[in-house]
Amino acid sequence: xxxxxxxxxxxxDKLDEVYSMASLTSDLDxxxxxxxxxxxxxxxxxxxxxxxxxxxxxRDGGYVDGGVTLSYEQKAPDYDRGRAFxxxxxxxxxxxxxxxxxxxxxxxxxxxxxxxxxxxFSSYAAKAGLTTTGADLTTGAAAIAxxxxxxxxxxxxxxxxxxxxxxxxxxxxxxxxxxxxxxxxEVMSQFAKIVIVPQTRFYTAxxxxxxxxxxxxxxHYAKATGAKNINFMIIEPSAILQSVKHRVxxxxxxxxxxxADAYKFFFRAYGIADVLDNKAKxxxxxxxx
Numbered sequence: 001x002x003x004x005x006x007x008x009x010x011x012x013d014k015l016d017e018v019y020s021m022a023s024l025t026s027d028l029d030x031x032x033x034x035x036x037x038x039x040x041x042x043x044x045x046x047x048x049x050x051x052x053x054x055x056x057x058x059r060d061g062g063y064v065d066g067g068v069t070l071s072y073e074q075k076a077p078d079y080d081r082g083r084a085f086x087x088x089x090x091x092x093x094x095x096x097x098x099x100x101x102x103x104x105x106x107x108x109x110x111x112x113x114x115x116x117x118x119x120x121f122s123s124y125a126a127k128a129g130l131t132t133t134g135a136d137l138t139t140g141a142a143a144i145a146x147x148x149x150x151x152x153x154x155x156x157x158x159x160x161x162x163x164x165x166x167x168x169x170x171x172x173x174x175x176x177x178x179x180x181x182x183x184x185x186e187v188m189s190q191f192a193k194i195v196i197v198p199q200t201r202f203y204t205a206x207x208x209x210x211x212x213x214x215x216x217x218x219x220h221y222a223k224a225t226g227a228k229n230i231n232f233m234i235i236e237p238s239a240i241l242q243s244v245k246h247r248v249x250x251x252x253x254x255x256x257x258x259x260a261d262a263y264k265f266f267f268r269a270y271g272i273a274d275v276l277d278n279k280a281k282x283x284x285x286x287x288x289x
Contacts (some may be wrong), residue, residue: 015246018105022113024195025120027165028235028242037243043074044241044272075241075274079119081208082268083107083219089254089261100251100265108246112269115208115221116244118201120273121167124240125204125230125287129280130154134289137231140175144184147176150234150284151190157281159236166191168232169199191234202230204287229288239282244271 020026036045048071055064085107087099125131130153137143147166155161166188173196176184188194205227211219252264275283 014101015104015108015248018108019113019246022109024117024167024197024201025242027193027195028120028237028240029244038074041074043076044243046073046075046241046276047071048073048278073277075272077243077270077272078123079116079244079273080268080270081112081115082266083111083211084264084266086257086260086262086264089263100263103265104248104267107267111220112246112267114201116269117197118203118206118221119208120242121197121201121230121233122203122206122224122227123273124233124235124275124283125285127275127280128233128283128285129275130157130283131285132287134228134287135231136289137172137175137286140177140179140184143172143176143231144179144187146286147232147234148187150232150286151187154234154236154281154284159282160238161190163192163238164190164234164236166194166232166234167197167202167230168194169202169230170196171199172231197230199229204228204230204285231286231288233286234284236279236282239276239279241272241274241276244269244273 037043038045050069052066052068055066057063085103087103130150132146135146137146147168151164154164173194176188203223205224206221207224208221209216209219211217246267246269248265248267250266254261254263257264
């Protein structure tokens with residue numbers, strides 16, 4: 001069965017490429033290069049530094065010594081989901097490989113990645129350092145005014161101006177696009193990138209369906225009771241701790257499968273989606289009423 005496994009591996013190697021094309025949040029993956037993952041403890045190591053402020057300089061005594069404290073906070077992955085699929089044995093290994101390629105691509109594009117995006121946005125919404133009380137935006141003028149206010153509020157809170165990403169629903173983006181005014185173009189041009197997010201991935205909270213409880217057998221996710229629709233979010237990437245791993249844990253061939261004459265494929269995605277405590281104001285949330 002060595003040839004079969006080698007054939008499947010060709011498709012496994014392309015899973016990250018599929019994920020990158022389908023994901024709306026992949027730009028935020030591991031944005032902070034100072035955050036490390038410890039394989040021994042299975043946690044992310046987040047450095048935190050606190051410093052004393054300026055003090056009076058004395059011509060007699062010189063400088064006043066300041067204190068500096070460097071500590072590390074440990075955070076465990078908070079997202080761990082998976083699924084197993086059976087594909088009936090084919091006449092030849094190559095056909096089975098094509099079936100697996102189609103299965104993996106469709107699963108990641110239509111199930112795994114939308115869920116991961118929705119989970120991330122809801123996690124960041126819950127920990128946004130700057131947020132609105134909730135308002136409906138029904139015109140382009142109202143939307144552009146809200147975005148301009150959000151941008152200025154972040155700047156007033158000393159959030160880095162460079163690199164900010166605007167995540168916005170297609171409806172609001174369309175209202176702004178239809179304005180086609182100097183003001184709207186100027187406001188939108190301040191962002192390093194604008195990402196259009198379908199409302200189905202843009203909620204303040206979601207429920208992850210476990211796949212086994214009655215009514216949840218299909219798995220996936222759903223908008224949580226009491227959750228609000230997100231109108232837009234502005235994220236400064238260094239404020240985010242985000243890392244994910246997609247992998248096929250194993251492939252069982254028909255010869256090894258004791259319950260069916262079928263290939264069995266195991267998918268798993270795990271990682272973390274969090275807002276760094278000291279940079280919470282790098283996330284601005286505007287939600288619906």
